[in-house]
Amino acid sequence: xxxxxxxxxxxxxxxxxxxxxxxxxxxxxxxxxxxxxxxxxxxxxxxxxxxxxxxxxxxxxxxxxxxxxxxxxxxxxxxxxxxxxxxxxxxxxxxxxxxxxxxxxxxxxxxxxxxxxxxxxxxxxxxxxxxxxxxxxxxxxxxxxxxxxxxxxxxxxxxxxxxxxxxxxxxxxxxxxxxxxxxxxxxxxxxxxxxxxxxxxxxxxxxxxxxxxxxxxxxxxxxxxxxxxxxxxxxxxxxxxxxxxxxxxxxxxxxxxxxxxxxxxxxxxxxxxxxxxxxxxxxxxxxxxxxxxx
Amino acid sequence: xxxxxxxxxxxxxxxxxxxxxxxxxxxxxxxxxxxxxxxxxxxxxxxxxxxxxxxxxxxxxxxxxxxxxxxxxxxxxxxxxxxxxxxxxxxxxxxxxxxxxxxxxxxxxxxxxxxxxxxxxxxxxxxxxxxxxxxxxxxxxxxxxxxxxxxxxxxxxxxxxxxxxxxxxxxxxxxxxxxxxxxxxxxxxxxxxxxxxxxxxxxxxxxxxxxxxxxxxxxxxxxxxxxxxxxxxxxxxxxxxxxxxxxxxxxxxxxxxxxxxxxxxxxxxxxxxxxxxxxxxxxxxxxxxxxxxxxxxxxxxxxxxxxxxxxxxxxxxxx
Numbered sequence: 001x002x003x004x005x006x007x008x009x010x011x012x013x014x015x016x017x018x019x020x021x022x023x024x025x026x027x028x029x030x031x032x033x034x035x036x037x038x039x040x041x042x043x044x045x046x047x048x049x050x051x052x053x054x055x056x057x058x059x060x061x062x063x064x065x066x067x068x069x070x071x072x073x074x075x076x077x078x079x080x081x082x083x084x085x086x087x088x089x090x091x092x093x094x095x096x097x098x099x100x101x102x103x104x105x106x107x108x109x110x111x112x113x114x115x116x117x118x119x120x121x122x123x124x125x126x127x128x129x130x131x132x133x134x135x136x137x138x139x140x141x142x143x144x145x146x147x148x149x150x151x152x153x154x155x156x157x158x159x160x161x162x163x164x165x166x167x168x169x170x171x172x173x174x175x176x177x178x179x180x181x182x183x184x185x186x187x188x189x190x191x192x193x194x195x196x197x198x199x200x201x202x203x204x205x206x207x208x209x210x211x212x213x214x215x216x217x218x219x220x221x222x223x224x225x226x227x228x229x230x231x232x233x234x235x236x237x238x239x240x241x242x243x244x245x246x247x248x249x250x251x252x253x254x255x256x257x258x259x260x261x262x263x264x265x266x267x268x269x270x271x272x273x274x275x276x277x278x279x280x281x282x283x284x285x286x287x288x289x290x291x292x293x294x
Numbered sequence: 295x296x297x298x299x300x301x302x303x304x305x306x307x308x309x310x311x312x313x314x315x316x317x318x319x320x321x322x323x324x325x326x327x328x329x330x331x332x333x334x335x336x337x338x339x340x341x342x343x344x345x346x347x348x349x350x351x352x353x354x355x356x357x358x359x360x361x362x363x364x365x366x367x368x369x370x371x372x373x374x375x376x377x378x379x380x381x382x383x384x385x386x387x388x389x390x391x392x393x394x395x396x397x398x399x400x401x402x403x404x405x406x407x408x409x410x411x412x413x414x415x416x417x418x419x420x421x422x423x424x425x426x427x428x429x430x431x432x433x434x435x436x437x438x439x440x441x442x443x444x445x446x447x448x449x450x451x452x453x454x455x456x457x458x459x460x461x462x463x464x465x466x467x468x469x470x471x472x473x474x475x476x477x478x479x480x481x482x483x484x485x486x487x488x489x490x491x492x493x494x495x496x497x498x499x500x501x502x503x504x505x506x507x508x509x510x511x512x513x514x515x516x517x518x519x520x521x522x523x524x525x526x527x528x529x530x531x532x533x534x535x536x537x538x539x540x541x542x543x544x545x546x547x548x549x550x551x552x553x554x555x556x557x558x559x560x561x562x563x564x565x566x567x568x569x570x571x572x573x574x575x576x577x578x579x580x581x582x583x584x585x586x587x588x589x590x591x592x593x594x595x596x597x598x599x600x601x602x603x604x605x606x607x608x609x610x611x612x613x
Binding site: 108114 | 353405408410413425538578579586
């Protein structure tokens with residue numbers, strides 16, 4: 001069996017870890033919505049692309065830097081997603097898991113096709129100097145955008161944790177996640193908590209989309225593969241655990257990079273490795289690494 | 295809430311009438327309507343009906359249809375190409391391979407409940423597609439060409455019609471047997487069903503394998519129609535998107551829903567053939583509206599209309 005050289009392995013390990021940060025950012029919203037609302041948000045991948053297309057158009061018309069444009073994108077996405085959740089998903093809560101799930105499925109179909117109609121099926125990427133630069137770390141070349149994404153992962157996870165633990169809205173969301181019925185009885189506005197959760201999830205997705213646009217490029221149909229990567233991260237880490245999402249993302253990044261660095265495996269199997277790790281964990285430990293028991 | 299249905303005798307004769315009407319189509323319609331439009335409607339009706347068994351009656355939402363269709367496609371292609379099988383035996387073996395795959399993955403899949411099951415099926419199909427893109431054993435990303443002469447438009451129409459009829463009949467029979475009752479009990483409350491002594495694993499497995507078999511057979515038929523298959527199309531998520539929208543818009547958990555849904559969605563697609571993106575976006579919007587306002591789809595609406603009309607008649611007679 002051929003082993004990759006020590007340097008190649010170290011490179012794979014470090015870039016994988018940082019790439020895992022990107023995975024975490026793209027999965028954070030999915031994890032939040034999944035954990036609080038018990039909803040698989042099948043439109044999550046397209047919400048990522050909303051961020052990417054938004055940044056692309058802003059850059060085209062105003063010359064705004066992609067990362068700076070987040071200052072505009074995040075509030076706008078939040079303010080659109082909140083009423084959208086209240087109107088489209090709110091009335092379906094309590095009607096079983098299928099109705100809201102399939103509604104997000106419908107939204108995903110609509111958005112993919114709207115993207116094609118409005119932006120054409122071309123592949124695009126977001127342009128910035130830091131999207132292509134790399135930095136040296138102990139003799140290893142690292143794409144700068146991976147390192148930036150890693151920073152975003154840590155910052156967003158920490159900020160979400162503080163928001164959930166220290167604020168009134170956060171407390172309501174935690175109560176709704178724990179037991180929506182009991183929370184409602186105790187005076188928690190569960191509908192609003194769900195709306196805020198969903199809008200936060202959509203905003204995080206948009207941030208992830210901008211990072212994806214910078215690091216990899218995107219087209220109207222690339223949402224699905226990011227949705228699946230997001231699932232892998234969320235399930236690896238465990239339902240309803242922010243720490244799990246962070247660890248799950250990093251683990252997946254490392255597994256894919258290191259796996260693909262073996263000469264007999266190759267880069268084409270990168271996603272396959274990720275999905276297999278995911279399926280095995282799911283079969284062996286369905287609650288994930290940090291999942292709640294019961 | 296129980297699904298709407300016409301009385302059993304009426305339902306049976308209606309289905310028979312629909313089958314006869316469908317069988318007469320090739321006697322007056324042109325090649326395009328028979329071999330393409332009608333063929334597609336029947337294919338999707340069978341696929342949606344198979345999915346309906348698991349999701350509509352068993353409550354198991356599987357989003358990995360592409361896996362079974364793709365296996366049926368490659369199985370049939372390999373058998374007709376390499377082993378020189380005639381089409382119909384090849385279709386059956388292709389279906390059996392898909393069912394075998396369902397059997398192999400079932401121990402892992404059925405450990406998962408609800409949302410986890412949904413995700414796992416989605417990822418399973420996607421992983422299989424990536425595998426087929428990279429593995430060169432079955433043509434890799436180039437796929438396979440099929441040299442067999444595809445059946446004539448009316449032949450493939452009747453084949454598809456036979457599969458739809460057999461699937462629908464099978465469902466109608468299953469629903470009256472112990473298997474069908476167990477399946478619905480599991481949908482309504484899996485823990486209670488297990489407590490009552492139902493073999494939940496075995497019940498789910500049967501439904502899962504039947505679904506996989508039908509999807510594999512249709513996959514084989516589609517492969518023979520296309521003449522060339524490749525992983526992108528064979529294992530595509532698009533299969534799931536189409537099947538799920540058709541089943542839900544038509545009416546999940548009803549025997550007629552998938553048939554009506556296929557008729558409607560494919561017809562709509564034909565009307566908007568020059569604007570495929572608009573068609574799919576509109577279908578998505580209809581899907582959302584149906585979920586919100588018509589839980590049993592178009593079929594449920596039709597039954598409700600009929601009931602209201604007959605209710606009015608009865609009332610006016612009384613007055």
